[in-house]
Amino acid sequence: MTAQFTLEPLVVGRFPAFPLKRFLYQIDSSETIEAPCISWLAKSTSTDAMVLVDTGPATPTEETAKFHVEVDVKDENRIDRVLRANGIDPGQITEVLFTHLHFDHCSYAEFLPNARILVQRKELQYAVAPNREHRTGYEAGYRNVFPGWMKVFDRIQAIDGDIEVTPGFRVLALPGHTTGSAGAIFDTAQGRHAVVGDLVNQMENWKGANGKHIPPTQNCGIDECMRSFARLDKEADIVLASHDYRMLDSSKYG
Numbered sequence: 001m002t003a004q005f006t007l008e009p010l011v012v013g014r015f016p017a018f019p020l021k022r023f024l025y026q027i028d029s030s031e032t033i034e035a036p037c038i039s040w041l042a043k044s045t046s047t048d049a050m051v052l053v054d055t056g057p058a059t060p061t062e063e064t065a066k067f068h069v070e071v072d073v074k075d076e077n078r079i080d081r082v083l084r085a086n087g088i089d090p091g092q093i094t095e096v097l098f099t100h101l102h103f104d105h106c107s108y109a110e111f112l113p114n115a116r117i118l119v120q121r122k123e124l125q126y127a128v129a130p131n132r133e134h135r136t137g138y139e140a141g142y143r144n145v146f147p148g149w150m151k152v153f154d155r156i157q158a159i160d161g162d163i164e165v166t167p168g169f170r171v172l173a174l175p176g177h178t179t180g181s182a183g184a185i186f187d188t189a190q191g192r193h194a195v196v197g198d199l200v201n202q203m204e205n206w207k208g209a210n211g212k213h214i215p216p217t218q219n220c221g222i223d224e225c226m227r228s229f230a231r232l233d234k235e236a237d238i239v240l241a242s243h244d245y246r247m248l249d250s251s252k253y254g
Contacts, residue, residue, distance in 0.1 A: 003049070003168035005042045005186040007193055007240070007253040010082045012056025013037035013073040013104065015243070022069075023201040023243065025215040025222070035202075035243040037071070037104050039079055040195045041088070042169065042186050049166045050088070051095045052115070053184045053195040054242070055079045058107035058148050067136040071104060080111035095165060098149060099197025099242075100178045101127040102137045107148030109155075118165065119149070120173055121158040123180025137218070172235060174199055176225035177216050183232070188254025191237030199228055201243045206232075 017032040040053040058064075059073040075081065080090040093115040098106045100123055109117060127138045127147065135141045139148075149156070159182075161173045168187040175181050176199050183196035198216055200206045205214050206229075215225035232239055241247055 002187050003044050003046045003166065005044055005049075005051075005168055005188055005193075005254055007186060007188070007195070008041045008043075008086070008251060009240075009247045009253075010039045010041055010079075010086065011036045011248070012039045012077050012079055012082055012108075013071055015069055015071055018069055018243070020202075022217045024204055025217045025219070027214070027217075034245070036245055036248070037073075038242055038244075038247055039082070040184075040240065041083070041086070042184070042195075044166070044168065045189075047166065048092075049094050049169065050092050051097065051165075051169060051184070051186075052079070052093055052112070053097045054099055054105040054197065055096060055107060055109050055112070057104040063142070063145055064103070064139055067139060067142075068103070078111065079108045095169075097165075097171060097182065097184050098123075099183060099195070100181045101147065101149050102178070102198070103139045103148065105197060105242075109149070110151040115155070117149075117152050117156045118159055118171060118182075119156055120180040120182045121160050122173075122175075123178060123182070124156065124158050126179055172231065174228040174231065176219055176221070176228040179220045179224075181228075183228075185235055186254065190254050192235065193254055194232055194236035194239045196228075196232065196239060196242075198242055199225065200239055200241045203241050203244055203246060205241070206239045 042051040
């Protein structure tokens with residue numbers, strides 16, 4: 001029997017005023033919204049597997065604060081402290097999937113001492129030396145600035161394409177937001193739940209307009225996004241968002 005998981009959203013930071021049009025492609029809006037940074041905790045109901053999908057941003061420094069829209073990360077938002085506040089020993093985490101290596105998804109994993117870190121090889125290769133217009137998202141190529149994921153480089157396992165990690169937990173290559181973006185598919189008692197990083201920032205990215213999905217504005221190609229959406233239509237029953245407070249309407253999924 002395939003192992004089943006339950007999923008819990010953990011808030012690991014927030015954007016106090018994020019431009020909505022940067023989440024939703026071709027949306028003509030001057031609105032800003034408060035948007036959480038969500039790490040997803042997946043617990044197996046039949047094995048010891050305990051997985052995190054993304055770990056959130058680091059507290060900005062004087063240098064990194066120059067690169068981004070304002071992000072608020074308090075001491076209690078650090079992933080190990082969030083886990084402890086929810087009754088989980090950080091040492092229990094067996095795997096971490098970084099959906100991609102933008103700064104707000106891959107910090108503080110050094111506080112998860114026993115976790116194997118999974119990243120798509122394409123994403124890892126690109127994040128080391130991104131094009132100039134993408135440098136700020138990766139916090140790469142700046143003097144005295146080291147991307148958060150580099151602190152766990154010794155534990156990173158580069159993966160190529162789709163893999164089954166453990167029974168009931170698969171990783172899919174889902175390029176679109178970035179060239180090496182990935183998503184996690186978890187089998188649950190309520191169907192296949194997908195956590196796909198910033199391919200789906202807001203539920204509107206997935207639910208779409210007039211029956212069509214809406215790509216993220218920050219993308220590596222609209223065609224790539226649409227192909228990944230088409231994969232998810234087949235591979236997932238429920239898709240969860242990365243920066244949407246409505247995800248907190250439930251404390252547990254699956």
